Amino acid sequence: MKFDICNLIPEISNGFYFKCKMCGRCCKGKDEGYVFLFKDDIKKISNFLNISLEKFLENYVEVIESTFRLFNPKLLKYKNKIFILKALVLKQNEETGVCIFLDNNNKCQIYEYRPHQCKTWPTWYNNLVKLEHFKNSKNKCIGFNINEFDIDEEEKEKYFISKEKIYQTIKEEMEIEVEYIKRMKKYNQDFKKVFPYLKNVNYSFKIKYYNTNKK
Numbered sequence: 001m002k003f004d005i006c007n008l009i010p011e012i013s014n015g016f017y018f019k020c021k022m023c024g025r026c027c028k029g030k031d032e033g034y035v036f037l038f039k040d041d042i043k044k045i046s047n048f049l050n051i052s053l054e055k056f057l058e059n060y061v062e063v064i065e066s067t068f069r070l071f072n073p074k075l076l077k078y079k080n081k082i083f084i085l086k087a088l089v090l091k092q093n094e095e096t097g098v099c100i101f102l103d104n105n106n107k108c109q110i111y112e113y114r115p116h117q118c119k120t121w122p123t124w125y126n127n128l129v130k131l132e133h134f135k136n137s138k139n140k141c142i143g144f145n146i147n148e149f150d151i152d153e154e155e156k157e158k159y160f161i162s163k164e165k166i167y168q169t170i171k172e173e174m175e176i177e178v179e180y181i182k183r184m185k186k187y188n189q190d191f192k193k194v195f196p197y198l199k200n201v202n203y204s205f206k207i208k209y210y211n212t213n214k215k
């Protein structure tokens, strides 16, 4: 696959094995940050829960202000590559940072329908192009502790993330983010226009957390 958007760190540049052990570690803790909701995440999860968009927004979503850093200038012609924008995120416990969808057994209650951001872990751009971030992720997430010599052929295929898959996921992540930034700028951060399926929701979006990291 021709792909020149990023250089992967050598440790994983030929792909790597990963098996989520469903420990729930990455779904809680203030330092894990927020789960952003992009594209059709909101529609997909509210459908699964069989509740209206209004109810979903009211019960599970909050608005924060966040810094978006574009790592590839080729993708966007704006001069400024850092954007401070509002974002829709999943609610979490204010003190512990536990995601609203994590149950007492550390299981995600919407696993099959979890947001794109959760689904694409650990193939996030930041994780795979900076050694320091990769090491940090490896230390925190036991999903990386998988030895190819301890698993059978079927598992090898299932748990191997190929170079092509990594590039594909990173490319998708970039496209989603760029599209979001473009639409937020175009529609003056009006979520009802940015996400057309929210056009008729009877809900007012109020920002809850302001960005403290604007550099």
Ligand code: SF4
Residues within 6 Å of the ligand: 019, 020, 021, 022, 023, 024, 025, 026, 027, 121, 140, 141, 142, 143
């Ligand atoms: S920390 Fe790693 S192993 Fe645990 S739930 Fe998250 S992705 Fe899976």
Ligand code: SF4
Residues within 6 Å of the ligand: 026, 027, 035, 090, 099, 100, 101, 102, 107, 108, 109, 110, 111, 114, 115, 118
């Ligand atoms: S939506 Fe599910 S996978 Fe994502 S952070 Fe919440 S509990 Fe974890």
